[in-house]
Amino acid sequence: MNNQPIGVLDSGVGGLSIWQEIVKQMPRESTIYIADSKNCPYGSRAPHEIFPLAKRIVQFLLEKKVKVIVVACNTISVCALKELRGEYKTVPIVGIVPVIKTAAIKTKNKYIGIFSTVTTAKSGYEKELIKTFTSGCKVTNIGTEKLVPFIERGDIDSEEVKKVIKIVTKPFVKNNIDVIALGCSHFPFLAKPMQEILGKNVLILDSARAVGRHVGRVLTKNNMLTSRNKAQHQFFTTGNANKFEKVAEKLIGDTIRGNVIYVRL
């Protein structure tokens, strides 16, 4: 048993898509969420910039005595997870679980799309994934830096954001891709307009549930599940706390109200 909170980190509000699933699957667990909003977006930064930024937020969570750290950001997971695990060995560090295996099973056209940040797309992540699957699927990874700023503003439904989604996802349509794996924790918040734009025959998959299940397995394996009945949730941001709270409320509802604290890192 371990009654310390689960630590969740992201560059901004995107990781709340994963936080939400963790809380849904493990309602008794307390959590601490940290968003490095000041340095967001991470997804257009060079890979060597990601590790030093991620270290600061990992250290913050360790100071808060979390029992596990969930890296709810694909960009950090693909660029810095190995180094973070090498540097911090006191708690398990869980990264994003790509849903590519499910995508490979579900595609009828044998052509999968990955939709991510530019840095994730450039990381070679896609090539690695292709190597691990033998089903003969082709993969196209579109990386964009255009959408995260919309989500960070809480704009997930305007005509403007829909226009941008339409433009950036064109290669998916052109290649007749029927399954898209979201490779950025922000993008599940755009799943609805994406589905409208791409049509109902395209399956959009995100990692949140898989990450939640994985965290559950890690806690069980390490005998770290809580014995408490009442969960507490705290949210920290390196940016403007009011703005974060307002946007997060739009994305995940009012559980967050009054619980966001600014932190200078």
Ligand code: DGL
């Ligand atoms: N949410 C992050 C991810 O999953 C990146 C967003 C950003 O560009 O900061 O990749």
